[in-house]
Amino acid sequence: MVSTKKLFDICDNNDKKITNDNENAQQISEIGNIEFKNISFGYSLDKNVFENLNLTIEHNKFNAFCGYSGGGKSTILNLLLKLYEPKSGVILMNSKNIREWTTKSIINKVGYVGQDSIVFDETVRDNIQVGIDDILSAQQIDSLMEKVNGRDV
Ligand SMILES: Nc1ncnc2c1ncn2[C@@H]1O[C@H](COP(=O)(O)OP(=O)(O)OP(=O)(O)O)[C@@H](O)[C@H]1O
Numbered sequence: 001m002v003s004t005k006k007l008f009d010i011c012d013n014n015d016k017k018i019t020n021d022n023e024n025a026q027q028i029s030e031i032g033n034i035e036f037k038n039i040s041f042g043y044s045l046d047k048n049v050f051e052n053l054n055l056t057i058e059h060n061k062f063n064a065f066c067g068y069s070g071g072g073k074s075t076i077l078n079l080l081l082k083l084y085e086p087k088s089g090v091i092l093m094n095s096k097n098i099r100e101w102t103t104k105s106i107i108n109k110v111g112y113v114g115q116d117s118i119v120f121d122e123t124v125r126d127n128i129q130v131g132i133d134d135i136l137s138a139q140q141i142d143s144l145m146e147k148v149n150g151r152d153v
Pocket residue numbers: 043044049067068069070071072073074075076115
């Protein structure tokens with residue numbers, strides 16, 4: 001349970017850091033090798049999805065995670081995108097703890113099509129623009145929309 005005041009405080013304070021980036025986190029320019037080292041994680045305190053998971057995802061290799069529903073495939077992505085933090089263990093990206101890389105720079109390098117797509121009740125253009133307006137200018141987005149015949153949607 002969170003007080004409404006606290007929620008509004010967070011929404012109003014654009015400067016406040018609400019990511020789990022380290023103080024001096026840097027921007028990652030290219031994602032190389034990724035390693036999960038002894039990762040234990042669960043969404044609740046009493047139940048873990050992973051216990052001491054060790055995994056290496058090599059740069060420039062095609063990797064696929066296969067497994068039963070609820071096995072933890074999407075959870076691996078959630079941890080990589082720093083949407084959740086491991087209970088223990090460390091995730092390395094380019095040999096550095098992902099906490100040393102800014103969440104924003106990681107997210108900007110990952111193309112993620114989730115199972116449940118979130119589409120905001122706005123124009124297609126607005127949906128494309130969310131979160132990338134510092135990467136693509138309004139003109140670049142216009143030109144993109146033009147190419148896919150989406151100028152008016
Ligand atoms: N946001 C969440 N909060 C609480 N529990 C969750 C959450 N997301 C997933 N889980 C639970 O964590 C476990 C792993 O789920 P996950 O979605 O990673 O599996 P998956 O391998 O991607 O499954 P699927 O093949 O159905 O996509 C499951 O028991 C699931 O119910």
